[in-house]
Amino acid sequence: MTGIFYFSSTGNSLYIAKKIKERLQGDIIYIPNYKEDETQKFDRIIIVSPIYSFGLPVQTYDLFSKLPQNVKTYVVLNYGGMAGGACSMALELAQKYNLNIRGIYKIKMPENYTLFIPPPNLYNKMSLNSAEKKTERVIKAIGRDVLHLPKNRVKSHKLYYSNKPNWYLIAKDFSVTDDCTACGKCVQICPSKNIVLNKGEVQFKDKCTACLGCYHRCPQKAIIYKGRKKKHRYINPYINENDIGKNFDK
Numbered sequence: 001m002t003g004i005f006y007f008s009s010t011g012n013s014l015y016i017a018k019k020i021k022e023r024l025q026g027d028i029i030y031i032p033n034y035k036e037d038e039t040q041k042f043d044r045i046i047i048v049s050p051i052y053s054f055g056l057p058v059q060t061y062d063l064f065s066k067l068p069q070n071v072k073t074y075v076v077l078n079y080g081g082m083a084g085g086a087c088s089m090a091l092e093l094a095q096k097y098n099l100n101i102r103g104i105y106k107i108k109m110p111e112n113y114t115l116f117i118p119p120p121n122l123y124n125k126m127s128l129n130s131a132e133k134k135t136e137r138v139i140k141a142i143g144r145d146v147l148h149l150p151k152n153r154v155k156s157h158k159l160y161y162s163n164k165p166n167w168y169l170i171a172k173d174f175s176v177t178d179d180c181t182a183c184g185k186c187v188q189i190c191p192s193k194n195i196v197l198n199k200g201e202v203q204f205k206d207k208c209t210a211c212l213g214c215y216h217r218c219p220q221k222a223i224i225y226k227g228r229k230k231k232h233r234y235i236n237p238y239i240n241e242n243d244i245g246k247n248f249d250k
């Protein structure tokens with residue numbers, strides 16, 4: 001059985017994970033839900049993750065050390081425009097933990113780091129169209145077990161490692177407008193349990209991993225960054241937003 005492990009805050013990675021499940025079958029597991037003893041049932045593991053800061057989200061990064069060594073493993077990364085050294089980082093982690101790494105792929109998707117400048121809708125549409133085709137090619141290659149590893153090591157890790165300890169600081173610039181209905185959605189979806197409701201007031205703590213899920217998925221668009229009331233939010237249009245964060249094992 002194939003284990004498709006994904007991390008996602010706005011649905012791009014879940015979209016890819018679902019396509020993989022359609023074609024290759026298997027269980028989809030949201031990485032923050034993962035329990036280590038579950039991997040024993042898998043004879044193939046596929047990790048699907050966004051790229052953060054030219055590297056990997058904390059959740060994906062930490063997963064590598066928990067995977068079994070003897071199982072064929074593939075990594076499918078997706079990114080908004082500049083992948084940097086993320087594929088090399090995935091290879092280094094796989095080698096560090098002696099994983100049986102067979103393939104590392106990257107697929108360009110719509111950007112969700114849009115706190116400052118949102119990309120035009122047409123650009124996102126074009127990204128989604130080409131991502132669909134690339135996803136099919138990647139799935140075929142994984143299905144055939146083609147060996148596909150980065151040849152040239154790209155070194156942008158220095159920036160990643162210097163930024164990583166400070167990612168939690170992004171939450172200090174989030175605030176909530178009067179549109180907040182205290183529905184608790186942000187509390188429920190936060191993968192690092194960084195948000196609490198205190199007497200009906202949303203509070204951000206110090207464990208943020210900068211995924212921006214709360215920002216994009218608040219039903220009222222009430223979470224804002226640095227006081228700017230921007231209208232743009234992104235959720236992958238082919239995904240049911242409520243499915244992000246769920247496992248799919250049927």
Ligand SMILES: Cc1cc2nc3c(=O)[nH]c(=O)nc-3n(C[C@H](O)[C@H](O)[C@H](O)COP(=O)(O)O)c2cc1C
Nearest residue numbers: 008009010011012013050051053054080081082112
């Ligand atoms: C904190 C953060 C950092 C990001 N860093 C990068 C990056 O370095 N390069 C890039 O091309 N995209 C970057 N992105 C964009 C995402 O990788 C991209 O939009 C991805 O498809 C989102 O996947 P998801 O919808 O599954 O969360 C970043 C997004 C976030 C939230």
